[in-house]
Amino acid sequence: MKFSEVIGQDSIVKRLKDMTESGKIPHAIMFCGKEGSGTMPLAIAFAQYLLCQGQSAVESQSAGLFGMEEPAPTVLERPCGKCRSCLMAANLQHPDLHFMFPIYKKSKGSNAPTYCYEYIEEWRDLLLSTPYFTYSDWMSACGAENQQLKIFESESDEINHKLSLVASQGGYKICVIWLPEKMNESCSNKMLKLIEEPPANTIFIMASEHPELLLTTIRSRVQSIPVPPVPEDAIYEELTSHYGIMENLARSIAHSSQGSMSTALKAIRDNSEEEQYFDLFVQIMRLTYLRKVREMKKWSEEVAGLGRERQKHFLEYCQRMVRENFIYNFHNPSLNYMREEESNFAVRFAPFINENNVIGIMDELSLCERDISQNGNAKIIFFDFALKMTVLIKNR
Numbered sequence: 558m559k560f561s562e563v564i565g566q567d568s569i570v571k572r573l574k575d576m577t578e579s580g581k582i583p584h585a586i587m588f589c590g591k592e593g594s595g596t597m598p599l600a601i602a603f604a605q606y607l608l609c610q611g612q613s614a615v616e617s618q619s620a621g622l623f624g625m626e627e628p629a630p631t632v633l634e635r636p637c638g639k640c641r642s643c644l645m646a647a648n649l650q651h652p653d654l655h656f657m658f659p660i661y662k663k664s665k666g667s668n669a670p671t672y673c674y675e676y677i678e679e680w681r682d683l684l685l686s687t688p689y690f691t692y693s694d695w696m697s698a699c700g701a702e703n704q705q706l707k708i709f710e711s712e713s714d715e716i717n718h719k720l721s722l723v724a725s726q727g728g729y730k731i732c733v734i735w736l737p738e739k740m741n742e743s744c745s746n747k748m749l750k751l752i753e754e755p756p757a758n759t760i761f762i763m764a765s766e767h768p769e770l771l772l773t774t775i776r777s778r779v780q781s782i783p784v785p786p787v788p789e790d791a792i793y794e795e796l797t798s799h800y801g802i803m804e805n806l807a808r809s810i811a812h813s814s815q816g817s818m819s820t821a822l823k824a825i826r827d828n829s830e831e832e833q834y835f836d837l838f839v840q841i842m843r844l845t846y847l848r849k850v851r852e853m854k855k856w857s858e859e860v861a862g863l864g865r866e867r868q869k870h871f872l873e874y875c876q877r878m879v880r881e882n883f884i885y886n887f888h889n890p891s892l893n894y895m896r897e898e899e900s901n902f903a904v905r906f907a908p909f910i911n912e913n914n915v916i917g918i919m920d921e922l923s924l925c926e927r928d929i930s931q932n933g934n935a936k937i938i939f940f941d942f943a944l945k946m947t948v949l950i951k952n953r
């Protein structure tokens with residue numbers, strides 16, 4: 558991850574670069590900010606920046622461009638994104654880049670130690686696909702249910718061992734700690750010792766959402782950098798330029814996200830899911846009206862491919878659409894809550910949902926929901942629903 562991929566935290570990025578250029582890198586640094594402010598993207602980008610070995614080429618080039626009187630800038634393009642170190646760091650596979658993050662014990666009640674490396678695949682996948690991930694994103698990525706995630710004592714022993722080795726690439730050894738406030742007591746005490754007397758060329762980079770929960774002795778040993786919420790304009794810019802979101806929608810998402818890039822991205826996901834549900838809803842209403850049984854079967858296979866959780870969301874969506882269309886017939890717009898494309902569809906569709914069939918359709922949707930929750934065969938359940946709809950939709 559490059560600094561340019563960190564959204565809206567330019568002044569912190571500048572501070573980090575200045576710090577490095579002047580040779581004043583603290584051996585323990587902690588980014589403190591709310592969820593979605595970008596503490597982890599900053600931590601990873603800073604780690605890659607420190608590990609990048611592409612600096613010398615840039616240095617010699619620029620020395621030639623500037624006269625003797627003017628000192629050449631020492632750092633121009635870092636991380637370069639091209640050197641071996643950058644490539645390894647960008648894939649989170651750099652041998653001198655270590656991670657500590659909260660996990661749970663896979664076998665309940667077991668006293669056997671649990672280590673972060675047991676979760677490293679899930680960790681990399683999440684971090685690479687969603688650098689602005691949240692705690693609950695991590696909970697579902699690592700398969701946690703109601704467990705309390707912790708950083709265990711065994712992890713501090715593990716990291717102590719790893720950092721005692723010589724850096725395999727000859728540069729820094731970096732330990733990124735996500736949510737250090739989740740370290741349990743014995744882990745905290747061991748980490749305190751390690752931070753007080755760090756092995757040579759070692760830098761700890763922490764990303765914390767609740768630094769007040771950390772031992773004060775740890776806090777006093779690290780340089781804290783407060784990370785403010787992401788400015789609304791920066792979120793808007795990101796949504797329109799990188800995600801192709803229309804200006805109006807981007808403006809409203811940016812505003813309601815309150816400085817959290819994670820919230821903004823979730824809003825996009827929800828929005829695109831709703832669009833997909835709308836398409837599926839429109840399709841099945843048309844197919845059942847036209848009694849196209851073969852296509853109805855295909856449709857049920859497509860819905861079955863959504864996965865159990867999204868099938869439930871889709872059924873909730875269908876219930877909402879049926880209700881909204883029924884209400885639409887009363888010609889009182891203040892009662893309706895539909896997006897533009899949904900309203901446009903309702904103009905012609907609403908008359909098909911009326912007092913003769915609305916209860917029947919809602920009952921069928923509830924039955925579907927129950928059967929899906931009980932792990933019934935989704936293809937059969939949705940196809941069956943479609944067949945019943947062919948009868949219900951004709952009840953005008």
Ligand SMILES: [Zn+2]
Nearest residue numbers: 609637640643
């Ligand atoms: Zn590089």
